Amino acid sequence: MGVVETIKGTWTYIAAIVFIAISGGLCLGDVIDLSGRSVKLPLATFSARAEFTFRYLTLGVLSVLCTIFLVIFQRVTTGTVNPLAGQEDKVQKQANILQNSFEQFIISAFAQLCMVSFIGEKYTLRVIPWVNFCFIIGRFFFVIGYPSKRAFGVFLSLIPNVGMVGVCVYKFVEHLFFDSIDV
Template identity: 55%
Template sequence: MEDAQIPPTDDQKKETAKIFKMGNILFIACIIYMGATGGLCLTGTVNLAGRTTSLPNFASRLEFTLKYLTLPLLWLLLLIFNIIINRGKTGALNPLAGRDMFFKKQSNILQNSFEQFILSAFAQFILVSFLDEVWTLRIIPWINFLFVIGRITFYLGYPIYRGFGMFLCLLSTTGMVGFAVYKFFEHLFF
C-alpha cells in the first residue's frame, strides 16, 4: 500500500520559491566567479601549482593530482570533527539513540561533500590522463581550490543559500567529466 503524498504547505511553497529565486542569482554569481578565477589560473596569470614546474609523464601528473586532493580531504576531515565535537557538546554520542535530528544539517553537509569529493577525485584522475603537463599544472590546483571554496560556501549557506557552493563543485566536476567524455570518444573514433 502506497503512502499518500501530502501536499506542500504554503510555507513550504514560499521556501521553495525563495530557494529557486536565490538559486538563479547564485548560479550567475558562480559562473562569474569561475570565469574570473579560471581566466586568471588557466592563462597562467595566477600560479596555484606551488613549486612544481614539470610533470613529464602520467605518473607525475597523477602524483600531483593526489597531492592537491589533500585540500578537499582536509575539508572532509574538518566536517567529521565538527560532528564529533557537536555530539560531545550535546551528549548525543550514541548515533542509534534517536537524537540525530540535532546533527541533520551537519550530516547532510558531510554526506554531500563526500559525494562531491568522490565525483571530483575520479574526474580528476581521468582528466589527467588526457592533459599535458602545462594544463595539469593549471587545472588541477584550480579545481581543488574551487572545490574547497565551494564546500565552505555550501556549509555557510546551508540550506537556503547553498546554491553557490553547490554549483561551484557541480559545474567544475561536470566540466571535467564532459571534457573527459569528449576526449574518450575522440580517442575511440578519430
C-alpha cells in the same frame, strides 16, 4: 517557490558561474599560478601528473576531515554520541553536509585522475590546482550557507566537476573513434 526565491537562486547560479569563469580564465591563461613550486616538477608521464593531482587532493581531504570534526563536535555538544539512541535529528544538518562533501570529493578526485590521463603537463599545472581551490572555497560556502543558502557552494564544487567529466567524455570518445590530439 516564489518569484523572489527564483531570482535569488538565479543570481546565486550566475555569481558562481562568474566566479568560475573569471578564476578559471585567470588560471588557464596563466595570469594566476596556483601550482606553487610545482612548476619545477616534470609532469610528462601519467604517474607524475597523478602524483601532482594527489598532492592537491590534500585540500579536499582536509575539507572532508573538517566536516567529520563538525559532526563529532555536534555529537559531543548535544549529547548524541550514541547514533542508535534515536536523537539523530540533532546532528542531521552536519551529517547531510558531510555526506554531500564526501560525495562531491569522490566525484572530484576521480574526475581529476581521469582528466590528467587525457591532458598534458601545461594544463595539469593550471587546471588541477584551480579545481581544488574551487572545491575548498565551495565547501566553505556550502557549510556556512546550509541549508537554505548553500547553492553558491554547491555550484563552486559541482560546475568544475561537470566540466572535467565533460572533457573526459569528449577525450574518451575522441580516443575511441578519432585521431587523438593531445591538449
